[in-house]
Amino acid sequence: MLSVAEALDRMMRGFAPLGPERVMLPVALGRFLANGIDARWDAPAFDDSAMDGWAVRAADLEAASAEAPVRLRVGATCRAGERQASHEPGTAARIFTGAPVPAGADAVVMQEHVQVDGEAVTFRAPIRPGVNVRPRGSDLRAGQRLLAPADRIGPGEIALLASQGIAVVDVVRRPVVAIVSTGDELVELGEPMRPAGVHASNGYALAALVEESGAIARCLPLARDDLGQIEQILRDAVCWADVVISSGGASVGEHDRIRGALERLGARLDFWKVAIKPGKPLIVAWLDKRPLIGLPGNPVSAFVTFEIFVRPCLRRMLGDPAPFAERILVRLAEPHRHGTGRPEFARARIERLDDGSYRARLHPRQGSGAVVSLAGTDALVVLPADRSELTVDDLLVAARIGGRGSTTSPYV
């Protein structure tokens, strides 16, 4: 049985960013660049005014003061979107924010600081050259590196790219994930319930986790505990999916068919057990470089093992250089007892206290069958394998469900 660290390490090694795809800018949100992008234009593209006011030659206002104001004749008018005007020395040009500063003027006086009467503008103070003028290229030069490969596209990056007229970018493609739920007892939502039937909830939960990770989920029809059927479904799925995830049938019961189906397919089995609670049966196999991941059928186990092992792999495929959730050290709100032997990943809610430390409130139902513990919780807290009595003073490792931003797993 592998430790969490060993299993994660072996698994992550097989995953790399997928190839690029070209998308329109808004679609790039949350994605990772496949290539670097350089500036196409100087920014600003011309000397422009940062204010509504009056463009002047600073030299014309050198002598201006409250006692001896300087009057300048009204000259050109410069509006945003109009070609650069020329500036006649000894005049003041009416100018609006974003308009090209007229050739010959070198400063803009805020309109609030002048007095206008008919044909003349009165200035009561000198101004330094350059004030309220944004020189061409002062933010960016054409050709300068804007964004590097693997940079994440957030709203700020979208703003920058759009300001450069860049409407199309190459980002790492999203993995397509096939989800196969297996079990003779499973009943599809909307189908009439059968005696001893179980609503097939894992497909929905896993699809939500996959989509939340940034990948594309494709749920297949329910599969029976039938070796031939499962083999065929997996064989088809690897043809079009980047990752195949199954739930159920991963342990060693006679109806647990996943391992057998993988063997018949000729997949290379990497491992099938991890020392973790809830979880344990977790099968990772490879067929023609395609990963097949067998999660336990137990809804809590499937959820937790996805969170710890599968999410970072999908994030890495998406090109995320920091695919793991960040580690948070927490103290429990109440003392807790748990079984030892394997580290237990407890579902919890964490809050940040005024002193900056974190407190975790474990869900009262921590049984591996307790689906109730999945709703309303936002973190997993690791209860150590070697100690059954935990106090409110123990510092424990935790991470937010759905987190990213770290280059190493919070749990190892």
Ligand code: AMP
């Ligand atoms: P298994 O891993 O196949 O032994 O299943 C373990 C437990 O999880 C059993 O109680 C199953 O009924 C349940 N289970 C398996 N698959 C699903 C599913 N897709 N949705 C909900 N429960 C499931």
Ligand code: MG
């Ligand atoms: Mg089963």
